[in-house]
Amino acid sequence: MAETITVVLDVNGVGKEISVEPRKTLADAIREDLGLTGTHLGCEHGVCGACTVLMDGEMVRSCLLFAVQGAGAEITTIEGIGDGGELHPMQRAFSEYHGLQCGFCTPGMILAGIDVLRRNPDPGPQEIREEMGGNICRCTGYQKIVESVQAAAAEMSKEGVSA
Amino acid sequence: MTATQSTGWIGVSAPRREDALLIRGRGRFIADVSPAGALHLAVLRSPFAHARINGVDTSAAESLPGVHGVITADDLEGIGAFPTVWRLPGQKECHTPALAPGKARYVGEPVAAVIADSRYIAEDALDLIEVDYEVLDHVVDVEAALAEDAPVINEHMGDNVIIEYTFPGINALGVAGDLDGAFAEADEVITGRFRIGRYSGVPLETRGLVADWDDLRQTLTLHSESQVAHLLRTELAAALGIPETSIRILTPNIGGAFGNKWDRYPEDILVSLASMRLGRPVKWIEDRRESLQATVHGRQQLQEWQLAVRSDGALLGLKGRVLSDQGAHLHSVGIGPAWVTGAAAVNQYKIANYHCDVLGVATNKTPNSTFRGFGGPEAMFGIERMVDKAARKLGIDPAEIRRMNMIGADEFPYFSPGGAVYDSGNYPTALAKALEAVEYDRLREEQAALREQGVRRGIGIGSYIHVSGFGPSAILGMLDYYTGGYEGSTVKIDPHGRATLYTGMIPMGQGTETTLAQVAADHLEIDIANVRVVWGDTDQTPYTGFGSAGSRSNVAAVAVIKAIEEIKAKAVRIGAGLLEADPEDVAYGDGRISVKGAEEMRSLTLAEVAQQAYWGHKIPEGDQPGLEATYVYDPANFTTAYGTHVAVVDVDVQTGKIDWVKYVVVDDAGTIINPLLVEGQIHGALAQGLGGAILEEFVYDEETGQLLSSSLMDYLLPSFTDLPDFEIHHLETPSPHTEGGFKGMGEAGCFPAGAVVANAVTDALSDLGIEVDETPVTPARLWGLINAAGG
Ligand code: FES
Ligand code: FES
Numbered sequence: 001m002a003e004t005i006t007v008v009l010d011v012n013g014v015g016k017e018i019s020v021e022p023r024k025t026l027a028d029a030i031r032e033d034l035g036l037t038g039t040h041l042g043c044e045h046g047v048c049g050a051c052t053v054l055m056d057g058e059m060v061r062s063c064l065l066f067a068v069q070g071a072g073a074e075i076t077t078i079e080g081i082g083d084g085g086e087l088h089p090m091q092r093a094f095s096e097y098h099g100l101q102c103g104f105c106t107p108g109m110i111l112a113g114i115d116v117l118r119r120n121p122d123p124g125p126q127e128i129r130e131e132m133g134g135n136i137c138r139c140t141g142y143q144k145i146v147e148s149v150q151a152a153a154a155e156m157s158k159e160g161v162s163a
Numbered sequence: 164m165t166a167t168q169s170t171g172w173i174g175v176s177a178p179r180r181e182d183a184l185l186i187r188g189r190g191r192f193i194a195d196v197s198p199a200g201a202l203h204l205a206v207l208r209s210p211f212a213h214a215r216i217n218g219v220d221t222s223a224a225e226s227l228p229g230v231h232g233v234i235t236a237d238d239l240e241g242i243g244a245f246p247t248v249w250r251l252p253g254q255k256e257c258h259t260p261a262l263a264p265g266k267a268r269y270v271g272e273p274v275a276a277v278i279a280d281s282r283y284i285a286e287d288a289l290d291l292i293e294v295d296y297e298v299l300d301h302v303v304d305v306e307a308a309l310a311e312d313a314p315v316i317n318e319h320m321g322d323n324v325i326i327e328y329t330f331p332g333i334n335a336l337g338v339a340g341d342l343d344g345a346f347a348e349a350d351e352v353i354t355g356r357f358r359i360g361r362y363s364g365v366p367l368e369t370r371g372l373v374a375d376w377d378d379l380r381q382t383l384t385l386h387s388e389s390q391v392a393h394l395l396r397t398e399l400a401a402a403l404g405i406p407e408t409s410i411r412i413l414t415p416n417i418g419g420a421f422g423n424k425w426d427r428y429p430e431d432i433l434v435s436l437a438s439m440r441l442g443r444p445v446k447w448i449e450d451r452r453e454s455l456q457a458t459v460h461g462r463q464q465l466q467e468w469q470l471a472v473r474s475d476g477a478l479l480g481l482k483g484r485v486l487s488d489q490g491a492h493l494h495s496v497g498i499g500p501a502w503v504t505g506a507a508a509v510n511q512y513k514i515a516n517y518h519c520d521v522l523g524v525a526t527n528k529t530p531n532s533t534f535r536g537f538g539g540p541e542a543m544f545g546i547e548r549m550v551d552k553a554a555r556k557l558g559i560d561p562a563e564i565r566r567m568n569m570i571g572a573d574e575f576p577y578f579s580p581g582g583a584v585y586d587s588g589n590y591p592t593a594l595a596k597a598l599e600a601v602e603y604d605r606l607r608e609e610q611a612a613l614r615e616q617g618v619r620r621g622i623g624i625g626s627y628i629h630v631s632g633f634g635p636s637a638i639l640g641m642l643d644y645y646t647g648g649y650e651g652s653t654v655k656i657d658p659h660g661r662a663t664l665y666t667g668m669i670p671m672g673q674g675t676e677t678t679l680a681q682v683a684a685d686h687l688e689i690d691i692a693n694v695r696v697v698w699g700d701t702d703q704t705p706y707t708g709f710g711s712a713g714s715r716s717n718v719a720a721v722a723v724i725k726a727i728e729e730i731k732a733k734a735v736r737i738g739a740g741l742l743e744a745d746p747e748d749v750a751y752g753d754g755r756i757s758v759k760g761a762e763e764m765r766s767l768t769l770a771e772v773a774q775q776a777y778w779g780h781k782i783p784e785g786d787q788p789g790l791e792a793t794y795v796y797d798p799a800n801f802t803t804a805y806g807t808h809v810a811v812v813d814v815d816v817q818t819g820k821i822d823w824v825k826y827v828v829v830d831d832a833g834t835i836i837n838p839l840l841v842e843g844q845i846h847g848a849l850a851q852g853l854g855g856a857i858l859e860e861f862v863y864d865e866e867t868g869q870l871l872s873s874s875l876m877d878y879l880l881p882s883f884t885d886l887p888d889f890e891i892h893h894l895e896t897p898s899p900h901t902e903g904g905f906k907g908m909g910e911a912g913c914f915p916a917g918a919v920v921a922n923a924v925t926d927a928l929s930d931l932g933i934e935v936d937e938t939p940v941t942p943a944r945l946w947g948l949i950n951a952a953g954g
């Protein structure tokens with residue numbers, strides 16, 4: 001067995017010590033060592049965005065980071081979205097507006113959508129397309145994702161919640 | 164919609180039951196299946212397009228700590244390969260082996276496999292395998308592969324021609340056209356030569372497998388993303404030499420499939436065999452590079468057409484030659500897609516005189532096989548470009564020439580000279596509706612005005628047919644397609660009156676679980692919450708040789724309806740006994756069994772009858788206890804979905820970039836079960852059609868035979884900013900051939916997209932005399948055309 005090192009990862013508010021090879025990616029550590037399989041791998045080379053997680057509130061691609069680089073950061077994955085058992089308005093909107101088909105890109109898309117609204121609570125369709133341009137969906141043709149994000153924005157401004 | 168609802172479940176946008184898990188990241192995809200003690204497999208792939216393999220030295224790999232085994236071709240003694248299920252007469256067999264035996268024929272072909280404690284270690288071990296390759300001359304261009312002195316890829320074939328198949332232009336009634344007469348009568352003969360690019364489904368989730376052999380029970384549990392698990396089970400049993408009863412295939416969530424996951428693959432054998440030999444679960448997840456190299460490609464054809472036309476615009480005859488670039492081996496469907504191209508090429512037009520030669524040609528490339536559209540989009544590219552060329556030559560508006568040649572609404576069933584029978588439709592109305600939606604006349608005026616200002620706006624029209632709902636099994640037999648076209652469904656009513664439906668269909672994003680539940684709820688007249696759908700377990704679901712492919716939810720839906728009819732009839736018989744009435748006087752309605760005319764007084768709920776059915780105390784003579792039925796539905800005919808798309812684009816002659824102004828779809832998929840999901844399918848298929856029209860391409864280097872697009876940095880999937888908003892309108896002509904009137908529609912969106920874009924760009928650049936006859940129309944390719952034309 002190759003040499004391993006110990007890292008503490010703080011994911012969705014829970015800190016956990018894991019022991020990993022230094023070359024292990026953050027995505028693999030989240031999936032295999034923490035068992036949070038909602039973070040998906042579509043390319044493992046930084047193009048598709050399926051592996052998107054939030055690190056200290058910033059969107060990152062967990063396939064491009066090593067697990068050790070996650071130490072000390074607050075990481076949020078799709079499993080940490082929503083409030084307790086309650087769905088986040090973005091999750092509800094994706095379902096209601098058919099913003100997902102196979103669901104493989106969806107965790108990354110939902111996080112990217114939340115990230116867009118954090119920066120701009122009321123984006124137009126073109127802004128959403130540009131802001132989310134780094135996440136690829138192979139199923140939907142995007143239009144329904146754009147509609148989902150707009151619907152979530154409307155819902156959130158009505159409820160007075162911020163992303 | 165009320166909280167509980169018993170009728171009207173067809174035609175409503177019921178929320179998808181698939182979503183609850185997926186939006187929470189709780190779906191279970193193949194990479195998420197991790198049995199305890201699982202080992203990981205990695206595949207060594209040929210780095211050369213064509214090379215003899217003189218030896219494979221695995222000793223260093225085997226001695227790496229953490230490695231449990233290595234499989235090479237020498238270890239496959241007694242192990243078979245998967246057959247090609249579509250075996251057209253004259254087709255030379257060159258199907259895909261599990262590991263390249265003695266020779267690799269394309270970059271990415273599996274050469275060996277390593278099984279280790281982790282994927283990381285398995286990949287380390289791949290680097291330690293020494294393969295003695297003797298590099299051979301290769302050929303990656305389809306015309307070069309036909310040359311006298313071309314390297315022969317499959318020696319036993321003698322040359323690279325896999326099959327030469329002729330469509331003689333005889334319709335299903337046996338009526339032959341008069342092609343020579345048509346060309347003699349023609350005022351003009353329009354010619355076209357089209358290169359349709361190689362691209363594919365490229366699901367966001369790559370392929371993967373988890374095999375778990377139980378040595379004591381002698382059973383193999385295979386977690387697989389196959390779109391047709393039962394057929395995989397049948398073929399895998401034969402390849403491995405074990406009884407089919409030993410294999411159970413479980414299907415996880417599937418992250419997109421698009422036909423690519425319909426095929427059987429070498430890894431299905433390798434991963435299963437590894438688990439059987441090592442007695443441990445074995446997991447393989449394809450990485451993206453492997454996926455681009457070794458998951459089947461699609462489309463690529465070189466077409467040559469001649470269209471005989473009269474000066475008044477009548478299309479008299481069509482003759483063509485289609486070279487299908489098959490890659491190195493035949494995969495699961497043989498040259499099937501190219502066959503479909505030949506069968507569908509006359510499209511919506513009354514062209515009675517037709518001839519087409521289809522050649523399947525081997526090249527040193529990844530096998531070209533199943534991909535959403537399956538030969539249809541290629542056919543539409545050819546004919547829709549030809550019709551536009553004819554219109555330009557004759558000075559007739561492209562919309563008008565289409566309208567005047569379309570099959571009329573009163574001419575169905577229509578027997579096409581391609582051999583297909585078109586069931587129903589109203590082609591001219593779909594065209595008219597599309598023109599109206601884009602305000603065609605105003606658009607033409609606007610185009611002229613913009614041209615004055617130096618803006619090159621183009622309008623592209625493309626009409627299509629999609630022969631879907633494949634097909635009566637007897638016809639598949641006549642086509643030498645060795646699988647059935649039926650779909651089965653088992654419906655069981657439990658003693659509480661709730662329904663469980665078992666289907667061989669595999670949800671992979673299209674929402675099958677939801678739509679079949681809608682069909683069942685509608686026909687049982689119960690609330691959809693009381694319907695459960697079971698899929699993805701070959702131990703439980705009815706056999707299907709076709710599965711989720713070819714837009715066949717319509718076929719599965721009919722199987723559900725038919726099974727429910729049997730259940731309702733039995734419930735009526737049992738209910739009549741309980742109600743002490745003549746069965747003739749009893750009817751099923753609103754989820755109840757009631758005496759006609761006395762529904763208020765003498766009536767039982769489905770649950771009451773079901774309870775009785777399971778007690779078995781009062782079963783009418785000739786009936787068995789219980790309340791369930793299985794129906795295997797073999798469709799009476801194919802269904803033909805159709806429609807027209809119109810695109811409006813602006814072309815920047817400085818950069819070759821295409822900007823979307825508008826994209827309108829009018830389609831007819833018969834009776835619609837769930838409008839929101841249908842819209843989603845159209846969007847998704849269209850996105851894939853447009854991807855292949857403007858961006859996506861597997862590019863091979865002529866010099867080296869290397870696949871240049873083997874990352875998502877080089878193989879460009881359309882992103883948010885590459886695609887337009889789509890405007891969709893429906894016609895709903897119920898199919899006369901299927902109960903419920905459903906037509907298959909999961910693919911239709913991609914059919915005309917390539918032609919529509921090429922027609923629009925050609926129209927935008929008409930003053931430069933540019934014809935867009937090659938896809939994808941990338942900015943670089945378009946800029947090259949513009950530059951060559953002096954624009
Ligand atoms: S998996 Fe990380 S970007 Fe694709
Ligand atoms: S829903 Fe399948 S990739 Fe986006």
